[in-house]
Amino acid sequence: QEKLVESGGGLVQPGGSLNLSCVASASDNIPRYNTMGWYRQAPGNERELVARIDRGGRINYARSVEGRFTISRDRDKNTVYLQMNVVRPEDTGVYSCNLWPSVDSYWGRGTQVTVSS
Numbered sequence: 001q002e003k004l005v006e007s008g009g010g011l012v013q014p015g016g017s018l019n020l021s022c023v024a025s026a027s028d029n030i031p032r033y034n035t036m037g038w039y040r041q042a043p044g045n046e047r048e049l050v051a052r053i054d055r056g057g058r059i060n061y062a063r064s065v066e067g068r069f070t071i072s073r074d075r076d077k078n079t080v081y082l083q084m085n086v087v088r089p090e091d092t093g094v095y096s097c098n099l100w101p102s103v104d105s106y107w108g109r110g111t112q113v114t115v116s117s
Contacts, residue, residue: 002108006108020084035053040093050062
């Protein structure tokens with residue numbers, strides 16, 4: 001059973017928006033209290049960290065998404081979000097959430113984001 005489940009991906013036109021969600025299964029409190037990251041893997045590329053939120057709420061972004069993406073956390077819902085705005089074709093990929101640093105056993109299926117006109 002996946003420990004983290006991502007959703008919200010899809011096909012979007014350049015300049016559009018998507019809001020991705022990452023929720024833990026059952027009683028797992030991982031997203032609620034830990035440093036969490038959103039990662040993406042574009043076709044043919046290594047997986048990369050695009051945004052990170054730590055336990056105190058400090059946030060870091062990859063330079064390629066800064067100013068366009070926003071990571072947030074809702075502790076009541078045990079969920080981490082990635083709001084993606086002004087998306088570009090190069091944002092295409094499978095987006096996954098995990099702890100940071102990542103833990104192999106927490107990788108889920110991810111959610112596919114395709115930016116295309």
